[in-house]
Amino acid sequence: MKKNFLHLVLLLVISFSANAQTNNQYKDAGGSVQYQYITTFDLAKLNKILDSELNEFLNGSTMPFENFKGKFVAPKYPVKLYRVKYNSVVPELNNQPTIASGLVAIPENGKDSMPIVSYQHGTVFGKTQIPSFPDESMETKMMIAVFASQGYIVTGADYFGLGISTMPNSYLVKESSEQACLDMLFAAKNVLTANKIKQGPLFVHGWSQGGWTNMTFLRKLESLNIPVVAAATASAPVDGAVIVNRWMNNYQPIDAVWLPACATNFIFAKDQYNFPGLAARAIKPEYYQAAKDFYEFKIDWPTYYARTKGKIYEILNPAFMATGNIANEPFWKLLEDMQAYRWRCRTPLINYYGDSDEVVPVYIAKLPEGFHQVLGGGSNTKAISAGPKADHRATYIYSVINVKPWFDSFLK
Structure with missing residues (x-):
């Protein structure tokens, strides 16, 4: 009797798990769209x-x-x-x-x-x-x-x-x-x-x-x-052009400590989608790898913070920042757009x-x-x-x- 009862419980558990798995599978919604119940x-x-x-x-x-x-x-x-x-x-x-x-x-x-x-x-x-x-x-x-x-x-x-x-x-x-x-x-x-x-x-x-x-x-x-x-x-x-220039050239005590991470993520995104090689020109060599790892989700924010500097102008190359003064390079024109x-x-x-x-x-x-x-x-x-x-x-x-x-x- 006890053995049969345990067997029944096991079958119920298996059935419940199978139903849950089925409910969480992707379903077709037409037009190559699929959706999955989360919770x-x-x-x-x-x-x-x-x-x-x-x-x-x-x-x-x-x-x-x-x-x-x-x-x-x-x-x-x-x-x-x-x-x-x-x-x-x-x-x-x-x-x-x-x-x-x-x-x-x-x-x-x-x-x-x-x-x-x-x-x-x-x-x-x-x-x-x-x-x-x-x-x-x-x-x-x-x-x-x-x-x-x-x-x-x-x-x-x-x-x-x-x-x-x-x-x-x-x-x-x-x-x-x-x-x-x-x-x-x-x-x-x-x-x-x-x-x-x-x-x-x-x-x-x-x-x-x-x-x-x-x-x-x-x-x-x-x-x-x-x-x-x-x-x-x-x-x-x-x-975009105004806020990036503000972050680079006019640091304020109120600025969020994580703004440098925003700036380097932004630069790497432009590197990947618009201007290959931009990140190497823009970011100082000693901070490049940490910024790249962070952009690629290989390290978390505390690790990034420990491996970089707390202000954007300390992480970026001065020559790159200077190109924003006249803003006539393709990168800055893209920011204007x-x-x-x-x-x-x-x-x-x-x-x-x-x-x-x-x-x-x-x-x-x-x-x-x-x-x-x-x-x-x-x-x-x-x-x-x-x-x-x-x-x-x-x-x-x-x-x-x-x-x-x-x-x-x-x-x-």
């Missing part, structure tokens, strides 16, 4: 994100958790999370075919049509700290807890070189960033169709690197006449900024508002401060809290 964030998990996990995320911020506690609407729906795999091309490499990944988060509310937010994630120093590995990405978890738990579908591209991608990290590479986001949006629609869900009104949001990506992506969507109801960014470095605000934006837009942001100066974050005021369209594009004490992380949290009811207003 479901239940209400307990969603509440934890908005409480203890947010408290940890804001540890050390100039605006800790107490500034935001109690300002979130309680989650209403559990959320199913799917990793999406889709085909794309790399514009900078003659449209080389590639495979990219991203996230689709679907509220379990029983509705067959919902609004959708395309979220562009910020700078990461780990290959899987991105939307399709949501538990490694606090910013993605915030979008799920604030938007998806209230009935919005949330999607996000991982960008080329992150997630399952085998490409080099496409950090702030303009056309590749646009392409990854655009094809992810199309892939998400396939996944929704496969689940008998219609995509409702489209909104877009992004933070930090994702703020810049969100702006250039928005311009791309408008150029293709794909309607976006409203858009927002947080701490968006909308002018990275601007993501000089077009007549027709989408209602809010750019959130922090007065104590250690990454993006207020001047740069407010450029879209000033530009559109000059063009006579200022009322459509606004810059809103997250507060005098708002640093980089606090600006993002402030944006998520405040942009949700603003997006909601367009659905009434």
Whole structure:
């Protein structure tokens, strides 16, 4: 009897494991798009994100958790999370075919049509700290807890070189960033169709690197006449040439200690996608290997920090930095083309900024508002401060809290 009982338990365990494995396999969504169930964030998990996990995320911020506690609407729906795999091309490499990944988060509310937010994630120093590995990405978890738990579908591209991608990290590479986001949006629609869900009104949001990506992506969507109801960014470095020059030539005590890592990752990305040999010209020989290893995810941030210097101008070659004074070399001309605000934006837009942001100066974050005021369209594009004490992380949290009811207003 005991032997038969143990045999039955073993069969049940095997059956459960097999079902779990089957449920986690990729399914076809049509058009070479595949999707894989990751997990479901239940209400307990969603509440934890908005409480203890947010408290940890804001540890050390100039605006800790107490500034935001109690300002979130309680989650209403559990959320199913799917990793999406889709085909794309790399514009900078003659449209080389590639495979990219991203996230689709679907509220379990029983509705067959919902609004959708395309979220562009910020700078990461780990290959899987991105939307399709949501538990490694606090910013993605915030979008799920604030938007998806209230009935919005949330999607996000991982960008080329992150997630399952085998490409080099496409950090702030303009056309590749646009392409990854655009094809992810199309892939998400396939996944929704496969689940008998219609995509409702489209909104877009992004933070930090994702703020810049969100702006250039928005311009791309408008150029293709794909309607976006409203858009927002947080701490968006909308002018690449200005911010890189500021980081190199005007160090400030407020500057984040990890800015050199951003700078060298940016240079290596341009080396891989635009100008082979750039990194060797730009980075001092004694720091080149550490920067290369970090860009390729072979070492972590603490190791990089221990092997390099704390200020960007200490890591870069003076001769390279001098080329930015006149900015007439191809590298600097490419940075000029990275601007993501000089077009007549027709989408209602809010750019959130922090007065104590250690990454993006207020001047740069407010450029879209000033530009559109000059063009006579200022009322459509606004810059809103997250507060005098708002640093980089606090600006993002402030944006998520405040942009949700603003997006909601367009659905009434």
